[in-house]
Amino acid sequence: MTEPILQVTDLVKHYPVTRGVVFQRTIGHVRAVDGVTIELKAGETLGVVGESGCGKSTLSRVLMNLEKPTSGSVKYRGKEIFGLRGAELKKMRRQIQLVMQDPYTSLNPRMTVGDLIGEPFEIHPDVAPKRDRRGKVQELLEVVGLNPEHINRYPHQFSGGQRQRIGIARALALRPEIIVCDEPVSALDVSIQAQVMNLLGRLQKDFGLAYIFIAHDLSVVRHLSDRVAVMYLGKIVETGTEDQIYERPTHPYTQALLSAVPVPDPMSRQTKKIIRLVGDVPSPVNPPSGCRFRTRCWKAQEICATQEPELIDRAEDRHPSACHFAEAREIVVSHEAGTS
Numbered sequence: 001m002t003e004p005i006l007q008v009t010d011l012v013k014h015y016p017v018t019r020g021v022v023f024q025r026t027i028g029h030v031r032a033v034d035g036v037t038i039e040l041k042a043g044e045t046l047g048v049v050g051e052s053g054c055g056k057s058t059l060s061r062v063l064m065n066l067e068k069p070t071s072g073s074v075k076y077r078g079k080e081i082f083g084l085r086g087a088e089l090k091k092m093r094r095q096i097q098l099v100m101q102d103p104y105t106s107l108n109p110r111m112t113v114g115d116l117i118g119e120p121f122e123i124h125p126d127v128a129p130k131r132d133r134r135g136k137v138q139e140l141l142e143v144v145g146l147n148p149e150h151i152n153r154y155p156h157q158f159s160g161g162q163r164q165r166i167g168i169a170r171a172l173a174l175r176p177e178i179i180v181c182d183e184p185v186s187a188l189d190v191s192i193q194a195q196v197m198n199l200l201g202r203l204q205k206d207f208g209l210a211y212i213f214i215a216h217d218l219s220v221v222r223h224l225s226d227r228v229a230v231m232y233l234g235k236i237v238e239t240g241t242e243d244q245i246y247e248r249p250t251h252p253y254t255q256a257l258l259s260a261v262p263v264p265d266p267m268s269r270q271t272k273k274i275i276r277l278v279g280d281v282p283s284p285v286n287p288p289s290g291c292r293f294r295t296r297c298w299k300a301q302e303i304c305a306t307q308e309p310e311l312i313d314r315a316e317d318r319h320p321s322a323c324h325f326a327e328a329r330e331i332v333v334s335h336e337a338g339t340s
């Protein structure tokens, strides 16, 4: 079996909540990421899916070493990334790149596309000496499906989808091994989303990239993901292969997310019953006791309030699920359920 290139173990990131201006007191903590364990193998895609505020972006910032964790470990090729300094830190930063959600705000409007895509070479001049940079940038523009002659244009002269392609070219410039894609298509029109997803798929094959692909909708990550981790209030609640998560999900939260995915076939649409998630995601400052999903779960029993379910292999399908009553269920669910 191939060794993972990235190993994230029991990762925790809490932000203090303070009160007072002169005498600041910590009155609690936002438990943005609360004990996440995931791994990524070379060349694969791990989809990370969950509702807004569940900690996806925080997880991506910490595992890229852009923020320090409260506790836990992230190892890149066997080395703890938070202990890296100097040349080793620079090397790690080169290998793990980020594509952000919003192509409008993530690119400096005063820089030309050539400068934006070539900027990483300023920090890593060994990858492209000055004389080669223009050529390299033009090559990158071509690779992501943009016209190399547009090298002197500014971001506002491109459409949203084209701007996201610029962001992808920039992430690709240093030939990284891993790209963390934090909702890279959610700000784009549906037709453009498909084009950008196809581009990411092609680049993965051509350059042997591994992706951590973050989304709030299970349908977005399906075709690209080898494995999927479903996140709720700072924790992974179910993880498995694409088949296990989409065909035989065992956690009620995954089942509810899947039941909300639109079905194109009218016949299936008629038989499909929706599991309605009632209420909002609880505050990560004060999450519910026991199972964090219990306030919205139609299967909740007494034990769910007192005992936190571990993320372990459960049910007949044997993939990790954090539910005391995990059981496989088809996606086109047979009855409507809810807690109201």
Ligand SMILES: Nc1ncnc2c1ncn2[C@@H]1O[C@H](COP(=O)(O)OP(=O)(O)OP(=O)(O)O)[C@@H](O)[C@H]1O
Residues within 6 Å of the ligand: 015, 030, 031, 032, 050, 051, 052, 053, 054, 055, 056, 057, 058, 059, 216, 284
């Ligand atoms: N710097 C910070 N200081 C305090 N709280 C923060 C900070 N960054 C994030 N949070 C909080 O941590 C929680 C998780 O936020 P995060 O942005 O990681 O969620 P997300 O899953 O990426 O959401 P979205 O889908 O909306 O992008 C939220 O409650 C957020 O308010």
Ligand code: SF4
Residues within 6 Å of the ligand: 251, 252, 253, 291, 292, 293, 294, 295, 297, 298, 299, 300, 301, 304, 309, 322, 323, 324, 325, 326
């Ligand atoms: S442990 Fe209980 S509350 Fe949590 S998902 Fe399972 S049934 Fe629902």
Ligand SMILES: [Mg+2]
Residues within 6 Å of the ligand: 056, 057, 058, 182
């Ligand atoms: Mg986010």
